[in-house]
Amino acid sequence: MTGILAGFFLYFAIVLGIGFAAMYYRPIKSIDDFILGQRAFGSVVSGLAAGTTLASGYAFIGLVAMGYQMGFLALYQAIFCPILDFVCWRFLGPKMRRYSEKYNVITPVEMLAHLRGDPYNLIKIIGGLVVGVFMFVYLGSNFMAGGKAAHVLNVDYNVAVIGSSILVILYTMSGGATAVYWTDALQGALMILLCIIMPVTALNQVGGFSAFIQKLYEIDPILPSWSGGKAGWPLFVALWMWTSVAVGFLGQPQSLQKFITIESEKRLPAGAFIAVFFNMMRQYFPLILGMCGRILFPTLSDPEYTTPTFISQYFPNLVGGLLLAAIFAAIMSTTDSLLLQGTSELVRNVLQHGILKNKQLSKQFYERASRVVTLLLGVTALILALLGVDTVFFLVLLAFAGLASSIGPAMFAGFYWRRTTSWGILAGIITGTLATFIWYNGSNKLFGLHEGLPSFIIASIAVVVVSLLTKPSDVEREL
């Protein structure tokens, strides 16, 4: 246990060190520096930062449990998500990067507002608030996830929540985007290590690939089956769910932000490859680990205990500590991006270009405002996480689908359909959020289907219909 703790603290110290190094090497003088980090991120850092941003604590706890319970049927997540992640990089990446530089637009919501104009500032304020609120609940639930992960490891919940969240708040506040991206890259590397070491060891313990399949089959023949023993409507519902989850990759602002901050458009394809490959690995290997866990620990009280049980049994040393740290890396690399994105959208859109639009305030004011909002967002989410306010954080269940439906259709339409109007974009943002809520809260999720895909489709229809019903925009932005 001492070895494990040593590895764990070593990791925390390194992350904090990187955060502060960012502050000295790339000092922040304005809100642009805070959000963009001087756009000095290459393919590797951008790809890993984008990949880790979307891999929360769920990756090594929830996904492993899913593999444990569902077998091969869970692998669709590792198929569909990377494909739609690629679609996002390929079709939004180059356009967003070019647009951002040409028009000095630095966040996804600001871009939506700028594409066809925003005469009443509604896109900026409503879009900024939607993203800010979703980021906030996402943030709080990630803090809670850190605490739960630590609890599984016999570390006190409050100590873990306070420790990991203060660390994240500190380095995000001091180093802005640079600290977030650099630490994300390190955390991504650690997660890759975990992705490789654990399943390889697990497969070895099971007795190799043939034994793995045979033993899974002996436990339950539906485990090593592409259909999970389902047919007809239940199979459709299962495949719909995976597609629906994957659609969430089409409009996460904290991920789209990486297209804006990458060094140049030329870096995008390599960044895409790294992000998509990482995305596949961090889903595929935990699922395989879960399936091995089903063979190695068939009587676990809760499948979510698979990873900690595996580490404490097979790696009771420094390596085990680093592997456990990788679980926290997944949580923290998501948390810091959420904190940064929430702050960016709120300060840039709701304050600078929204409520305080007509006030002449200095660069320093917004630079300080960014740090203060980071602190406020982080500390409030931390307090709610410590109080275990589930009534607020139930919203996180909707955050992934809600964000994608609000931002994705409007962004794609804005870039690929000339007839899109600013009212259409606003309708997409509002409808995407509402449709997710309504579908989710409908009687037993309408038709038993996951809300992600329907709300994305409904928001897309809203963009088209409202655009056609409103006057074509006078604003024509050339790329």
Add this chain to the structure above:
Amino acid sequence: MKYLSFGDYFVLFIGPLIGPLLALVWMIQSARQEQNATKD
């Protein structure tokens, strides 16, 4: 292997590689285009 059908092999080995392969193709295409542009 007697326990696995083509569908099982697909979700286990081929499916997860589709996304990364698409990204790899884009990366290679872009590198070639850039190389050609430099030559011109």
